[in-house]
Amino acid sequence: MLKSTFYLLLGFVFFASISCQSKDEKIKVLIVDGQNNHVVWPKSTIMMKQYLEENGAFQVDISRTQFLNKSETFSEWLALADVPKGVEGKPKTDPDFNPDFSKYDVVISNFGWQAASWSEKTKTEFEAYVNNGGGFVSVHAADNSFPEWKAYNKMIAIGGWGNRNEKDGPYLYVDKDNMPKRDYTEGAAGRHGPKEPFLVTTYNKEHPITKGMPDSWMHTSDECYAFLRGPAENVTILATAVSSKKAPELEQKEPVAMAIDYGKGRVFHTTLGHDTTSFECVGFITLLRRGVEWAATGQVINNEMPEDFPTAQKIASRSFKLQK
Ligand SMILES: [Zn+2]
Numbered sequence: 001m002l003k004s005t006f007y008l009l010l011g012f013v014f015f016a017s018i019s020c021q022s023k024d025e026k027i028k029v030l031i032v033d034g035q036n037n038h039v040v041w042p043k044s045t046i047m048m049k050q051y052l053e054e055n056g057a058f059q060v061d062i063s064r065t066q067f068l069n070k071s072e073t074f075s076e077w078l079a080l081a082d083v084p085k086g087v088e089g090k091p092k093t094d095p096d097f098n099p100d101f102s103k104y105d106v107v108i109s110n111f112g113w114q115a116a117s118w119s120e121k122t123k124t125e126f127e128a129y130v131n132n133g134g135g136f137v138s139v140h141a142a143d144n145s146f147p148e149w150k151a152y153n154k155m156i157a158i159g160g161w162g163n164r165n166e167k168d169g170p171y172l173y174v175d176k177d178n179m180p181k182r183d184y185t186e187g188a189a190g191r192h193g194p195k196e197p198f199l200v201t202t203y204n205k206e207h208p209i210t211k212g213m214p215d216s217w218m219h220t221s222d223e224c225y226a227f228l229r230g231p232a233e234n235v236t237i238l239a240t241a242v243s244s245k246k247a248p249e250l251e252q253k254e255p256v257a258m259a260i261d262y263g264k265g266r267v268f269h270t271t272l273g274h275d276t277t278s279f280e281c282v283g284f285i286t287l288l289r290r291g292v293e294w295a296a297t298g299q300v301i302n303n304e305m306p307e308d309f310p311t312a313q314k315i316a317s318r319s320f321k322l323q324k
Pocket of ligand 1: 273
């Protein structure tokens with residue numbers, strides 16, 4: 001009798017631990033970075049990692065190309081992050097940058113303008129990873145990167161700068177009639193006005209990433225990218241904003257959050273995230289958290305709106321403090 005009770009208990013503990021384990025299973029996230037014209041990048045990577053891990057559902061690793069100057073330690077880079085100066089020299093391909101993407105549910109890129117190409121091996125592996133169902137998230141200047149990489153441009157749907165123009169695909173925006181528009185007019189891709197707070201409008205209210213978000217909310221100071229263009233295939237516009245660079249005749253609204261299908265993979269692309277202030281916005285943090293979860297799993301389980309979410313009149317930010 002005692003023995004059978006013991007086994008019953010053992011069995012209970014075993015099943016309890018299994019169900020506990022699956023409940024505690026975290027979404028595995030990899031942030032890739034190392035080459036970004038935004039000097040905030042070492043800090044913004046940590047901000048994203050911390051904001052995601054605070055939520056409890058994510059476990060975040062970082063994989064980085066070789067450093068470009070003498071500062072080899074993370075603390076030196078973190079200190080540099082607040083210094084408004086560019087990185088010396090042009091980035092070069094890091095032949096040793098070869099993360100094992102297959103260990104992760106989702107990869108976030110914090111690369112930027114003029115990032116050097118990844119090695120052919122790494123590019124091929126990344127394409128296969130997303131094509132086979134891996135998640136990808138492109139933040140702000142990550143859509144400036146890799147203008148020559150065809151598959152990458154399909155993943156992000158639209159991008160800017162890096163000599164992108166009509167050869168890369170149409171401009172994508174929401175037109176006067178509030179419809180998505182692919183505009184094949186010739187011209188360069190990528191413009192932005194000064195950094196300023198601006199209103200973000202929820203364009204798609206059914207998508208898991210934006211479901212339940214208010215019709216519009218004030219974003220903290222950021223750059224509103226405009227006139228991005230690219231293949232623009234399999235893309236759902238989730239949220240928009242009006243750029244100070246808008247064409248008066250078009251009155252276009254720019255996509256600031258998008259969901260893209262690439263093979264079996266899901267991509268979340270936000271153009272937001274220029275610097276510390278932008279990353280501290282509760283709207284940005286919420287979009288990022290939901291976008292990362294959706295890219296990883298295809299759903300957003302916790303879609304409660306944070307109490308401190310911005311309103312249409314009032315920005316809301318969470319001051320970042322590094323946890324040791
Ligand atoms: Zn920027």
